Amino acid sequence: GAPMETCLTFDNVARSLAEHGGYTRLISKEEAKDILQMCFSYDLVQMGENVREHPAFMCNCCGCCCEALEAARKFGPMQPIATTNYIPKITEETCIGCGKCERTCPVNAISMTEACPPSAEEAGQPSAAPESRAPRKEKRPLIDESICLGCGLCAKNCPTKAIVMERRPIQVITPVNSTHRFVAQAIEKGTLQNLVFDNQAFANHRAMAAVFGVILKLPPIKQALASRQFKSVYLDRLLSAQKEK
Ligand code: SF4
Ligand code: SF4
Ligand code: SF4
DSSP states (O other): OOOSOOOEEOHHHHHHHHHHOSSOOOOOHHHHHHHHHHHHHTTOEEEEOSOSSSOSEEEEEOTTTOHHHHHHHHSGGGOSSOOOSEEEEEOTTTOOOOOHHHHHOTTOOEEEEEOOOOOTTTTTSOOOOGGGSOOOOOEEEEEOTTTOOOOOHHHHHOTTOOEEEEEOSSOOOOOSSHHHHHHHHHHHHTOHHHHHHSOGGGOSHHHHHHHHHHHHHSOHHHHHHHHHHHOOHHHHHHHHHHHHO
């Protein structure tokens, strides 16, 4: 079985949980690094909060009982967990069709499918005697890229190193911090206005400054979306002032 002390929280969240809960203890950075290394060796999926600065947690999850991975299996294409910027690529020539990658994947993104190698005639060669043919590869892995997390466990466990992790053609933008993440999600869903005006936490000038700060750092296409949803003269002025610089 996998170890039980696996998930890490940081800073104030960690202090508060250690003080009030029975499931948390404060540890040193060194012990935290040892835990990460041990979890890696147990093939646990290592997932941090999806922010670039000050993440509140980093989990090391197994596919059998982690709620986050269960959600990823059930609602895969909706991507309840942010993926990494990598995607596995399989080299047909070195794959021996053993199926270990399929068994390893925590979100069932790999399925072994019947492989139909071209016959000798199709390959334009004289048909060889059955016993002299190369061993027929029964199955090969097919990866559903819409649900793959890019965790790399399949590549780590492939016995012939037939899987390499490559950068996704479309990069996943990791939000800078939680405000950035909320704003980016609200823009995607078209609910930026509701986020700001229905949410007490954003009803002060500092929070508004944080929201505008996030928008100013977004790519132009996202800024245009934000501006349309927000219908704010002030934001439009900020954006055009930025363009003029
Ligand atoms: S259920 Fe998964 S994500 Fe949640 S704490 Fe446990 S391992 Fe971490
Ligand atoms: S683990 Fe490697 S060799 Fe085995 S089926 Fe998957 S890709 Fe092929
Ligand atoms: S990287 Fe491999 S193991 Fe991880 S989710 Fe994708 S297919 Fe599954």
